[in-house]
Every structure is written in structure tokens, then in C-alpha cells.
Amino acid sequence: MxxxxxxxxxxxxxxxxxxxxxxxxxxxxxxxxxxxxxxxxxxxxxxxxxxxxxxxxxxxxxxxxxxxxxxxxxxxxxxxxxxxxxxxxxxxxxxxINENEAIRLRVPLHFLNQEKSPAHKTSGVVISHNMTEVEVSCLPKDLPEYIEVDLADLKQDDIIHLSELKLPKGVEIPELKLGKEHDHPVVTAHAMKEEVEEAPAAAEGEAAAAAAAAPAAAPAKEEKK
Missing domain, CATH: 2.40.240.10 (Ribosomal Protein L25; Chain P)
Structure with a gap:
């Protein structure tokens, strides 16, 4: 309501x-x-x-x-x-507004229980809110001030899509009618990628470059007999 x-x-x-x-x-x-x-x-x-x-x-x-x-x-x-x-x-x-005609409006998303989720408690996992609001369509009487997104069960590598949002009765997301490619991720939980140390490779590259830059050795002279 x-x-x-x-x-x-x-x-x-x-x-x-x-x-x-x-x-x-x-x-x-x-x-x-x-x-x-x-x-x-x-x-x-x-x-x-x-x-x-x-x-x-x-x-x-x-x-x-x-x-x-x-x-x-x-x-x-x-x-x-x-x-x-x-x-x-x-x-x-x-x-x-006409109370008998559907309206389209962007409403905010409220993320709940993130601190209680397994993803939040897992070291190295980053929880990203890819969206903070979503456009809905409904009659004026059904327009919500916000939509709740419960993250209590969110685990590493989980993705919550638009189609998984729990909408109030009479409310829909028009973008979902455009096809599966419009079912965008709302929340993702991914582990941070560790940067691979490239020091050894870099050292080898520097050595090769130094060798290439060094002047060629003069050919040895033959002894006269």
C-alpha cells in the first residue's frame, strides 16, 4: 500500500x-x-x-x-x-495522477541483513550492490516507497537478479518483459582476485633486454702461423 x-x-x-x-x-x-x-x-x-x-x-x-x-x-x-x-x-x-491508470516510477532498494549473510562473514568476499533503485509499474494505490532485498542467505558466488526480487502484489518490473538479457544482477558476492606476483618474469625480461642491448663481443683474431 x-x-x-x-x-x-x-x-x-x-x-x-x-x-x-x-x-x-x-x-x-x-x-x-x-x-x-x-x-x-x-x-x-x-x-x-x-x-x-x-x-x-x-x-x-x-x-x-x-x-x-x-x-x-x-x-x-x-x-x-x-x-x-x-x-x-x-x-x-x-x-x-489518475488513480485508475498504472504508473511507472523508479523506487529505491533497501538491502537487509547483509551483515548476517555467509558472504559477509567470508574473508575476501566482496558484496556489490549493482542497483540501488528499480523502475516498477503498478496502480497508484499499490506503489511501494521501496523494495526490500533480504541478503541473509547470500553466499559466495551468489547473484540476485531482478526476477528474484520479491515485489508487492500488483507491482511488476517492466524491463523483465523485454527478455532474459534484461534480467540484470542486483547483488553479487564474489571473492576478490589475488594479483599474481610478476617479479620473476619481470626480472627475466629485464635480463633479456640488457643482453640484447649489450654490444656484441669482437671476434677473436687468428694466430699467424
Whole structure:
């Protein structure tokens, strides 16, 4: 079951770059809401509240209750623009959703019990998280905030693929429909390869090079009889 979070905003009529700059100087974030069979709407949000919310996974992977002037609508964050070096949100795009239509969204993966796994307890084994999020398709009501990946039984040389993830009811991974070659590894547990010492071979190579570079010995002179 999807968890919703409420975000408060106000409608705005002033548009354009100049209006957006004025909003930012006033501590607000310009944004737009579109889709859902309704006309796009320009809105504004309090910057610090947005910046705080954006630090959470759910802000990008959950359905939000966006309250614009008190009127709620269910949306997803489709784009968030940040200043290249300042701690500042510049603009947000929200998309309205239809609760009767499937949506596609990337949700984070949460890895559990790695420290309890045999692979973690085996010396020299490296556990790699090849993916940290996955795109799913489902109805809005079934959207999970994250998907758990239990690594308690992970052993050396084990590989967990996309098809092995335990998905909530009503949730699927569209990429798996494209063929077996799209069943990518999510987690791998492999032993580190030890580097073979090449010192002897290198020494032989240096000796051979030195011999080749040395001047040839002068032929011995025959004794005159």
C-alpha cells in the first residue's frame, strides 16, 4: 500500500524568468503541476520546506498529496532542478495522477541483513550492490516507497537478479518483459582476485633486454702461423 505525504503550495499568476527570480529571492520555489486531463497550473512552495522534504526518499518515489490553496491533488515529482553549487531548489515539475491508470516510477532498494549473510562473514568476499533503485509499474494505490532485498542467505558466488526480487502484489518490473538479457544482477558476492606476483618474469625480461642491448663481443683474431 502506497504511503502519501502532504506538500503545501499556493497558486501563482506571475510567470516568466523575472517572476521566478523574484520568487526565489523571497524564499519561494516556482513550480508547475500538469497532466491528469487538466490544464497546467503554476504554483509556488516555501523553499526551506521543499529542501527538507527533498532529503527523503519518499519525496521522489511516493505519491504526494499536493495541497494548492487548500485543494488537494495526488501528484508525483517528475523533475527537480537545483542550483549547480548553491543549496537551492530552482524549480519543480509535478505530474497529476489518475488513480485508475498504472504508473511507472523508479523506487529505491533497501538491502537487509547483509551483515548476517555467509558472504559477509567470508574473508575476501566482496558484496556489490549493482542497483540501488528499480523502475516498477503498478496502480497508484499499490506503489511501494521501496523494495526490500533480504541478503541473509547470500553466499559466495551468489547473484540476485531482478526476477528474484520479491515485489508487492500488483507491482511488476517492466524491463523483465523485454527478455532474459534484461534480467540484470542486483547483488553479487564474489571473492576478490589475488594479483599474481610478476617479479620473476619481470626480472627475466629485464635480463633479456640488457643482453640484447649489450654490444656484441669482437671476434677473436687468428694466430699467424
Amino acid at each position: 502506497a504511503t502519501t505525504h502532504e506538500i503545501t503550495a499556493q497558486g501563482r499568476k506571475d510567470e516568466g524568468k523575472g517572476a521566478s527570480r523574484r520568487l526565489r529571492r523571497a524564499g519561494m520555489v516556482p513550480a508547475v503541476v500538469y497532466g491528469g486531463g487538466a490544464a497546467p497550473q503554476s504554483i509556488q512552495l516555501e523553499h526551506n520546506s521543499v529542501l527538507l522534504a527533498a532529503k527523503n526518499e519518499w519525496f521522489f518515489s511516493s505519491i504526494l498529496d499536493l495541497a494548492v490553496d487548500g485543494k488537494k491533488q495526488k501528484v508525483l515529482v517528475r523533475d527537480l532542478q537545483k542550483h549547480p553549487y548553491k543549496l537551492q531548489v530552482l524549480h519543480i515539475d509535478f505530474q497529476r
